[in-house]
Amino acid sequence: MIVPLAHVLILATVLFGLGLVCALVWRSNVIMLLIGIEIMLNAAMLAFVGGSCHWGMADGQVFALMIMAMTSAEVSLALALVVYLHRRRNTVDVDEFRELRD
């Protein structure tokens, strides 16, 4: 381990904060909101891989792989939902989708 774990965790935290700001700010575009979630999941993956490298165990990398599989499932469902909502309301603004019934 050459890079200190603290620096890896700082980078992961900065990325997580950026993703959080992105997800909170972009209410006018669902796609940018999903991008914010992607950034946050990547930060979590970085923390897992950094820990796995620090303690010399492969478990962290396995969980990074799990996060990746989870993300691909989540993105496919979320984008299908975006297409569905866009077909119904003709917009991607989150504030427009506030009713449960159509």
Place this chain on the structure above:
Amino acid sequence: MDFMELTLFYILAVVTVIGTLLAITEKHPVHAIVYLVTSFFSLAVIFYLLAAPLIAMFEVIIYAGAVMVLFMFVIMMLDLGRPDEAKRPPMRQWLLPLILGGVILIAIGALATSHSTMSGSTGVITVREFAVTLFKKYGVAIEIISMQLLFAVVGALYLGRRRKP
């Protein structure tokens, strides 16, 4: 050699943070995705530096490849990529999220300055070790993940079908 890898890590960290920063402030979704691909590529090299070559490969193939292309595909399909219609959120919407992000940054800054850097083991994780852990220790998780992917496919098909008027 150690110094070079350390320098490379800091350069890549700066590239990742700047790429992400440009991606979240960009008003045009297609440009944001291109910035994000840059950021993911440098993150993949960081994973390689952290002794995880397999995860680095998957990052490039799945994240920068498949997921971002899926985003791009949906943007093109819904015709959202028009530069003249895109607009940033107003200034007052940025205020509260920036305060929240600042709290997180201050917290990690305080933690980093108070803690001394821990010295870790210098074990190298080979692909063989990774695979043994994945398929022996976490075999059930693989099954659950594959089921989850199947459900995602079924759900996406259900949501994406065309309803008869």
